[in-house]
Amino acid sequence: MSEQITQTAPPTPQAHDAPPSLLKRMLGGSAGRNLGLVIAFAVLILVGTLTAGDRFASFDNFVTIIRYASVLGVMCVGMTFVITAGGIDLSVGSVMGLASTMASLTAVQLASAQTSWLLIVVIALAVGTLAGLVNGVVIAYGRVVAFMATLAMLVGARGLAELISNRSTQIVSDQGFLEFFRADLLGVPILIWIFLLVAVAGWILLNRTTFGRRTVAVGGNAEASRLAGIKVQRHMVYVYMLSGLTAGIAAVMMLGRTTVGTSTHGLLYELDVIAAVVVGGTLLIGGRGTIVGSVLGILIFSTLINVFTQNNLSTSVQNVAKGVIIVVAVLLQQRFASRGSPGK
Amino acid sequence: MSEQITQTAPPTPQAHDAPPSLLKRMLGGSAGRNLGLVIAFAVLILVGTLTAGDRFASFDNFVTIIRYASVLGVMCVGMTFVITAGGIDLSVGSVMGLASTMASLTAVQLASAQTSWLLIVVIALAVGTLAGLVNGVVIAYGRVVAFMATLAMLVGARGLAELISNRSTQIVSDQGFLEFFRADLLGVPILIWIFLLVAVAGWILLNRTTFGRRTVAVGGNAEASRLAGIKVQRHMVYVYMLSGLTAGIAAVMMLGRTTVGTSTHGLLYELDVIAAVVVGGTLLIGGRGTIVGSVLGILIFSTLINVFTQNNLSTSVQNVAKGVIIVVAVLLQQRFASRGSPGK
């Protein structure tokens, strides 16, 4: 297997002299790795501008695109950690739904009491993190394959959300909450600022901290990491908690965006989130992750939807195109990345 | 030399004589590996009988359970090969929908012409196999990660099915077709016979043929298989074609069962199918697969639904229970299997 990897995507020649040149570092670094994505994104914007003109290429429209991407984008940041660590989290969509339901239910029940709307936020984040904790413990200590453990959470969390909400939609009427999350700051919606904040925090966490280093190490070789003294199981739990936390943040954003909490929030989001992260260049087998790539990945998807809507094309056509684009993007990604992912 | 024997079965000190006893072979063999499943299944039947009595424990009810399982079960057989070979196929549900749409569309358009109903069958199988071919080629030769390639097919095939059917449901009115697939043979519905046939054929193919050995080998160690002279890429294509073929067979069965072809057939089936296969004991990382386990896995799921329905429990409760049961089943499976799957 290890040989296949080196074969599939030939390693770029590496300079033997100690500090690689700036250009090489750029190309070998995130700009180079993301070149395929940047090209894909540029082509998409070009197509949008050509087919929909000013309606597409307007500030407001870009805000629309990014605001749509922001809820999913926040989850992409958490998912990037999980996948980099060699795991997968199929439950993010469901957990987001569950967190939104729990938080809005509290909001509705406390509508009379004079509690701060921060409580809504705290509950959503706590529910998300808790679900992540359960995922992490079952995977790391129960040694259940991540795919199955989080699939179980996907099914279970959705059921739980339906049960506690009795399948009804909870409308949040707390004005403080709504005003905050539906507001603009410097002409840009708060949701986009939150997305930006989470992405930047995620980038720093992954690339500049010991937590990020551990995540990459565990995903690259869990056994070697364990024997080097890293607490692999505990770290995996943290990583899933992080993913749950971002699902909780996404739930708050969704509450702000739609004003309601319901068990149907986040349906099938896991597929879009995973697709964006992998298209972005994070290796599904672990050991390599890029937040910039994940953000570009989700922006590409949401621009795609926008371009199609601008041109009045049906969801069916969108789906066919999306399928093709996923494959093409992964292929491009492999071509431009310094190392590709193996064929399985 | 005594070491091999102690090595093969780590915990207990073993007798030194070479041929293992019958009991040991049983426990180490498929019965032992599936013991967890058999226990789970037995418990489920017990619960059903205790809570719903004769309504549950009747021949007709068992036929209902198995007939429901048969459509999914056929796909489980194909999926067992894919997962054993180290891949994954998220597209089976969509491909089944696409095949049912294409086949029923032909049937509707040829209603006047006097073509045999075998054409419906042939088209469904061909569409399924073709989709599998595309998956296989993109994965094996394009080296796109299986998860992404088949996710793209999931999205794309559904879109295509909607496009060609213009989203309308196609009613098959060919009497020959309907009579055949809705008939009973020896008091048992044809669909169940087909399921049985596919399962037996799959068992033989996996356990008694070169193709099966190679599937296990490719999933266990792709590079070693290549060096042993196996054409790994070509084999992967065959495996995905097989999965597509079973989706095609399932489409025919679905046409027989519902009399209609529609793009909504098979929605989310991939999750149930994969869950059943993995709960059944096929390793998600490849290299080990069991058809008997997969069949037991899907029967457990369909019995579960039946027991819940008999007891008037809501889908929400069902979902929560299903989530718990997936995790417990995988844990049991690991305990009783001779080797567990790793934690990621």
Add this chain to the structure above:
Amino acid sequence: MITVDHPLLEVRGLTKSFAGVKALQGVDLSVRAGEVHCVLGQNGAGKSTLIKTLSGAYQPDSGEIFWQGERITIGGPVAALERGIATMYQELDVVDGLTIAENIFLGHEQATGGLLHVASANARTAEILTRLGHGEISPRTEVGSLSAANKQIVSMARALSRDTRLIIMDEPSAVLDSQEVENLFRVVKELTAQGIAVVYISHRLAEIRRIGDRITVIKDGRSTATGLSVTDTSTPELIRLMTGRDVDNVFPAAEPIAADAPVVLSCHELGVRGVFRNVSFEVRAGEVVGLAGLVGSGRSEILEAIYGARRSTSGTVTVNGEALRPGSVAAAVAAGIGLSPEERKSQGLILDEPIFKNVTLSSFGRFARSGFLNERRERQAAREQIEALELRPANPDMVTRTLSGGNQQKILLARWLVHGTAVLLLDEPTRGVDVGARAEIYSLIRRLAEAGTAIIVVSSEIDEVLGLADRVLVISDGDVLTTTNANDIDEPGVLDLVMRGSAA
């Protein structure tokens, strides 16, 4: 010796590069029927690449291959196998989920119309295993449950299952103990007696002397000498041909340990149920203790239990007077124990990460302030060790995967040097490492000991254990048979003990 018009296999001017790496730059090789032809060279010289082009796993960029005088191209593994070239690869190439018989007939299954003949495959496998001196292994055994040594035997059996003219063995003895190596040699002699040629790759020059007929030396992708006679070439000359310099292939002399050297590590009645029991010994500062024994005797497990990578079920481990929590690697590392594991690639390194991150894997936390890493300082610390150990290439940003075995081993040592350890556990520190790097690692281990580190070495090469260690524990089937000064016992002595131990 059979004389024929043409050599069985002849290779001229073979080249092969991988995107930027010139692995082969002109290799000549000529193999006669019935001989054992040894290929020598340092790590990364291109030996495995050479044999992979012969087995059809790689396609050469240029050069000619002649088979019995006829020019051929080997298009793929099947083409090579059909001509009668079978290969035992360096990386174990067996499939864990299949039985021994299934592995052996993989790719040429005994079948009609795709349907397998399980019984006949098992019967033929049993025959081959018996011929290999392992008739006691059942052909139905799943390969995943075998030890590395037995997997090597399966690999060998696979080569024999075909009608072969030439068997290529890429470091077959690396995972074998001396007893198994004897067995291997017996089989090789049988094969050559039947006119089958063997290409044999090993870093152990003593083995070459015992079994080889002729030698080809490869250096930096070029054959620097071909067809040397084993009997006419001295060891120093071989080493010069391989490395381009003189290497003292002797173990560095050990200073006697100071009488007042403190006990650093002490194990008291340590045991892991079903694997080993009642292991008690002490290691003092500056002392090197060797664990000798056959493959599968439990030596790795003892190291793992000390290190907390495996939970001990009885006994205690004490470092500098403090008892360790069982089953906690983090506690062991914090107490100053370091482990260089047996499987370098799968247990030791993150192959796709740069050298410096592998070097600091156990200690990167130290280069961080409230969680934020300072990569500059980290790289600097790694660079110091890289230079001290003469790790090549000396570029801390190089990806680890491309390094030779010896240099990868040095990364693991560098890791613990950066971290700073009181106790160093070395499991097979020279497995697959070439003569030059071996000598460097030996002297490094000595230097570390002299600096006061307590060291435990496990090696399948008994002479290595005896040469490196001050004191030796002989282990068999999870029992410590004896503890003695390394000077008071020799290789036959150890083997004798082990034999009697396992017979008892």
Add this chain to the structure above:
Amino acid sequence: GGGTTNAQPTNASVEGNEAQGDTIVIGFSGPAADHGWLGAINNAAIAEAEKYEDIDLIIAEGTNDANLQISQVEGFINDKVDAIVLLPTDGAALTEVAIQAMEAGIPVINVDREFSSTFAARATILGDNYGMGVSAGTYICEELDGNADAVVAEIAGIDSLPLTQERSAGFAQALSDCGMSVTNRVAADFTVAGGEATTSQLLAAAPQIDALWNHDDDQGIGVLAAIDAAGRDEFIMVGGAGSANAMRLIQAGDSVMKATVVYPSTQAADGIRLARLLVQDKAMSDLVEVEIPNRIVLNAPVVTSENVEQYLPTAFES
């Protein structure tokens, strides 16, 4: 029990119908109640059954998979229930099993999504999807005075459902009758989030809109959230299905929401009642005809600020 369609009904008075009869077992199966209207359908059915002591309701609710729903109906047949009330996930796909039930002597009441054969149901209760589209279109025609240049946007529900297609067809027909047409159309998925997401895209694609029809008031919450976020109020919006929430907005009159088209959420409840009458050989009161009708199509009235008081009490909560 054992109702047959041949027996003569015995009573047609309201009091007679309310009187307790033999206990009957009714099987009810519907699609996954994954959104407000469907939830309301289920809840209303359960509430209706609870009103009668002589009804024993078995619920096999909640699936969008025809295969599974068929096996649920098979289960009812195995259990020999007295009647089945079925809201099929796909009318055509459930037709055969419904016929099977009818052949086994179990009357089937078809709700909302119609079977493809008249032999599959003893009685059919439908909302008027096409009529909904027509009502919405007609209302918009009137409000915009048939201005042919007006920008009319449509936010559909799940596009692959026949009911969505019927609604769109009715809408297009009514608009074309007054010389107008749909300029922008997007399809959501009946969820709040889907409504919000598609609407925000739609609003970006259409900078100026005159009227907007949203098929479903559940996804309407999301649609309104998106409109609010975009700060748009230049158009009138018409809803669909008629949730209490939507009606309250119409009543308040301070949003773009001006009207909604009712799609009764009481269909399954009516189905339960009909099933009971059928099995107990009763007739529908207020009809002269003693036999239960084969087909009942419910009205799709437009609710505006003028008549909202009348509809609000029976509207469903999201």
